[in-house]
Amino acid sequence: MRIAVAADSTDGVAAVLVDELGRRGHEVLVHGALAAGDRADWAWSAEAAAREVAAGRAEQAVVCCWTGTGASIAANKVAGVRAALCADAYTATGARRWNDANVLALSLRTVSEPTLAEILDAWFAGTASTDETDRANIDHTAEI
Ligand SMILES: O=C(CO)[C@H](O)[C@H](O)COP(=O)(O)O
Numbered sequence: 225m226r227i228a229v230a231a232d233s234t235d236g237v238a239a240v241l242v243d244e245l246g247r248r249g250h251e252v253l254v255h256g257a258l259a260a261g262d263r264a265d266w267a268w269s270a271e272a273a274a275r276e277v278a279a280g281r282a283e284q285a286v287v288c289c290w291t292g293t294g295a296s297i298a299a300n301k302v303a304g305v306r307a308a309l310c311a312d313a314y315t316a317t318g319a320r321r322w323n324d325a326n327v328l329a330l331s332l333r334t335v336s337e338p339t340l341a342e343i344l345d346a347w348f349a350g351t352a353s354t355d356e357t358d359r360a361n362i363d364h365t366a367e368i
Contacts, residue, residue, distance in 0.1 A: 225348075226281070230255035230273035230295070231288035232266035236332035237340045238288055244344060245286070253282055266294040270329075274299035274307065277326055285327045292331035299327045306362070312339065313346035320350025324362050 227250045231238035234257050245252050253276055256269025266289035276282040285305075287295035292309045299307035307327035308319035311334060319325035328347050335343065353359070 225249075225283050226251045226253065228253045228255060228273035228276035228282035228285040229258060229287075230269040230285070231257050231264075231332065232269050232295070233257050233263045233290070233332065235290075237330065237335050237337060238332050240337060241286065241288070241330075241340070244340060248344065248348065266290075267298045270295035270298040271302060274302035274305045274327055278302050278304040283326070286330060287327055288330045288332050290331065290333050292329045292334075296327075296329035299329060304366075306365070310343055310347070311335065313342040316343045316346040317350050320347060321353050322358055322361070323365075324352035 227245055229242060229252050242252050242254060242258060255272040256264035270287040273285040273287050277285045287299045289295040296307045296309040299305050305327050306323055306325045307329050308323055308325035309329040310316040310319055
């Protein structure tokens, strides 16, 4: 799968994220500090990765900042993007299942390398629910 990845710094799991995705067989398009050096601005870098998804150049994205909040807020401003801030595997599974999330947002401050691996395992194993009520929630959210 082609994945856009953005981070505003190379701290924390940002340093291993691209390799971790590559090991799983994904093609990675890098943005922000991962492309430009040791820091970038979170709003611009998350937007760039989210726009790759919206434009169909990437199927999914992972956006990161120190808290994960700014990156998720910025990504969610892009039409067609459903970004979910996930701190654990259970949340990642739910985000894929119930929200059909297409952008994973991560905190570089709180996510450890073992937790990152668990989150990515859950995220990529996950599939969107076909339940009518779940789809209605997702469709309504797109129209808000
Ligand atoms: O978590 C973040 C935004 O939600 C940022 O990573 C945090 O604010 C640090 O940014 P900067 O390095 O530009 O001060």
